[in-house]
Amino acid sequence: MTDTAVAWEALGGDPGLVAGVSVTGREGVLVSRLPVRRLARACVGACALAAAELTARRAGLAGVPAVHVDDGAVAAAFVSERHLLVGGRAPVSFAPLSRFWRTRDGWVRTHANYPHHRARLLRALDVSSDSPDAVAAALAERSSLEAEEAVYGAGGLAVASRTREEWAGHAQAAEVGRRALVEWGRTGVWEGDGFRGEVHARVGGGFDGRDGLPLLPAAGLRVLDLTRVIAGPVATRTLALLGADVLRVDAPEPAELADQHADTGFGKRSARLDLRVGGEVFEELLASADVVVTGYRPRALDRFGLSPEALAERRPGLIVAQLSAWGAYGPWGERRGFDSLVQAATGIADTEGDGERPGALPAQALDHGTGYLLAAGVLRAVTERTYGDGQGRVLRLALARTAAWLLADGTTDAPAHETSGAPARETPDPAPWLTERDSPLGRLRYARSPVTFEGGPVDWARPPGRWGQDAARWA
Known part of the structure; x- marks a missing residue:
């Protein structure tokens, strides 16, 4: 198939x-x-x-x-x-703090493109500056799993880099595998x-x-x-x-x-x-x-x-x-x-x-x-x-x-x-x-969109406007 x-x-x-x-x-x-x-x-x-x-x-x-x-x-x-x-x-x-970082035992991936996620990341790491060097130093002292839990606990976004085998043993992977x-x-x-x-x-x-x-x-x-x-x-x-x-x-x-x-x-x-x-x-x-x-x-x-x-x-x-x-x-x-x-x-x-x-x-x-x-x-x-x-x-x-x-x-x-x-x-x-x-x-x-079929559209009818500037009603 x-x-x-x-x-x-x-x-x-x-x-x-x-x-x-x-x-x-x-x-x-x-x-x-x-x-x-x-x-x-x-x-x-x-x-x-x-x-x-x-x-x-x-x-x-x-x-x-x-x-x-x-x-x-x-x-x-x-x-x-x-x-x-x-x-x-x-x-x-990607913002400067959205990247892979070395930890004490491996790597962790953070996402801090939005200002509120960046602030939560810094708060979880007890870092007062958004300097990449300061974040790197804070993460280097933690294990990947410790960093993952600390940042998520503060409402931020960080995930330990796992091997496929490590993920396969995770409870979330088991749940995902049961779904269509x-x-x-x-x-x-x-x-x-x-x-x-x-x-x-x-x-x-x-x-x-x-x-x-x-x-x-x-x-x-x-x-x-x-x-x-x-x-x-x-x-x-x-x-x-x-x-x-x-x-x-x-x-x-x-x-x-x-x-x-x-x-x-x-x-x-x-x-x-x-x-x-x-x-x-x-x-x-x-x-x-x-x-x-x-x-x-x-x-x-x-x-x-x-x-x-x-x-x-x-x-x-x-x-x-x-x-x-x-x-x-x-x-x-x-x-x-x-x-x-x-x-x-x-x-x-x-x-x-x-x-x-x-x-x-x-x-x-x-x-x-x-x-x-x-x-x-x-x-x-x-x-x-x-x-x-x-x-x-x-x-x-x-x-x-x-x-x-x-x-x-x-x-x-x-x-x-x-x-x-x-x-x-x-x-x-x-x-x-x-x-x-x-x-x-x-x-x-x-x-352009890659979604094409015989007789179908080749481009959007309108470009993007400014975010949030339209009325909350149907056209």
């Missing part, structure tokens, strides 16, 4: 449709000891196939439009943050005419490709985006490409990192809403939402009545997609996490290292791959709800589960000098998959 077929099976799709996916393979992209290129290709291919499948149903086509996946486009998109230019300026992906790549659950039946009436009433002409307009399978869908960082925003950025009305809603504080928003804000609107006082506004949004995507640590939103179960109860037939780093279960079920930390904990960083220090995948592939899987899951849920049982869905995906899929496939024969943690060589030139446009943020250079 191909990797795309594995992903498609996890999404509950008809296995016969995988034959409609063609691939242009390219050497020299996403070079890694682990099969990153295959995982990336599979996630994008499954997402494009889910879009094509829904397109066929909505447009009444005789067959599903052909899907083509190009490794060059996939590789460019999986490092979209590196290709981004904002007014000619290249963003900085994409977890599915059904909720209440959509009331009334549901999607066909409520959503189709929002769709103007041109869905069927007439007048040269692209086929947009998500046209008319209203998506509430409650996510941050990469995986969730990549998923909702993809739904926006496919025509969905995506409204990202953030708390007023802390502010999103400007460059991160520029990279993943294409096609969306962005609003700020304090759920402690803006509950009525949120309920108005929820009342006509089709999809809610959450990307905060599990149960973080429960106090606002925003658990998947509570959302589905208030909006029967709703599709809720929940994304987390470690999974919503096990001893780490409520821990924060990011791609780089999951790589460190699961043994990926050790596998990609040079024998002296941990390495990294050539892209934040757990984030990007899971993001495309999540978007695919939403599209498949829409298809099954609308043209099947009429029931809503709850989907759950975790970066750690995607990591388990990557690790289960073994290693490649990539030379060690190509997998030392530095960005992979880029051949062919990524230029064919990059483009430019003006935006409220300035002139942007960015990677």
Whole structure:
């Protein structure tokens, strides 16, 4: 079974449709000891196939439009943050305190891009300065596990770098291993005419490709985006490409990192809403939402009545997609996490290292791959709800589960000098998959979406606007 077929099976799709996916393979992209290129290709291919499948149903086509996946486009998109230019300026992906550090017995990986995470890291280490030298000295006195527990205990983010064998013996790894790549659950039946009436009433002409307009399978869908960082925003950025009305809603504080928003804000609107006082506004949004995507640590939103179960109860037939780093279960079920930390904990960083220090995948592939899987899951849920049982869905995906899929496939024969943690060589030139446009943020250079199918869109309808500057209402 191909990797795309594995992903498609996890999404509950008809296995016969995988034959409609063609691939242009390219050497020299996403070079890694682990099969990153295959995982990336599979996630994008499954997402494009889910879009094509829904397109066929909505447009009444005789067959599903052909899907083509190009490794060059996939590789460019999986490092979209590196290709981004904002007014000619290249963003900085990681802050100085987000890195690997030597400890008394090994290595620890920290994440301190957000100011509040940096402050918690320093507090946990009892360091008054954010000087890297001071942090290095403090961590050198601790074991990796001591540092991990101390920083997490203070609300920060640090993970001991483990081998694959060490992770396999961890209780969280055991819990992750028991779960499906994409977890599915059904909720209440959509009331009334549901999607066909409520959503189709929002769709103007041109869905069927007439007048040269692209086929947009998500046209008319209203998506509430409650996510941050990469995986969730990549998923909702993809739904926006496919025509969905995506409204990202953030708390007023802390502010999103400007460059991160520029990279993943294409096609969306962005609003700020304090759920402690803006509950009525949120309920108005929820009342006509089709999809809610959450990307905060599990149960973080429960106090606002925003658990998947509570959302589905208030909006029967709703599709809720929940994304987390470690999974919503096990001893780490409520821990924060990011791609780089999951790589460190699961043994990926050790596998990609040079024998002296941990390495990294050539892209934040757990984030990007899971993001495309999540978007695919939403599209498949829409298809099954609308043209099947009429029931809503709850989907759950975790970066750690995607990591388990990557690790289960073994290693490649990539030379060690190509997998030392530095960005992979880029051949062919990524230029064919990059483009430019003006935006409220300035002139942007960015990677196009790799999700393509016959007759589908090739770019987003709108560039990112300024973070939090839109009204908290549907367009």
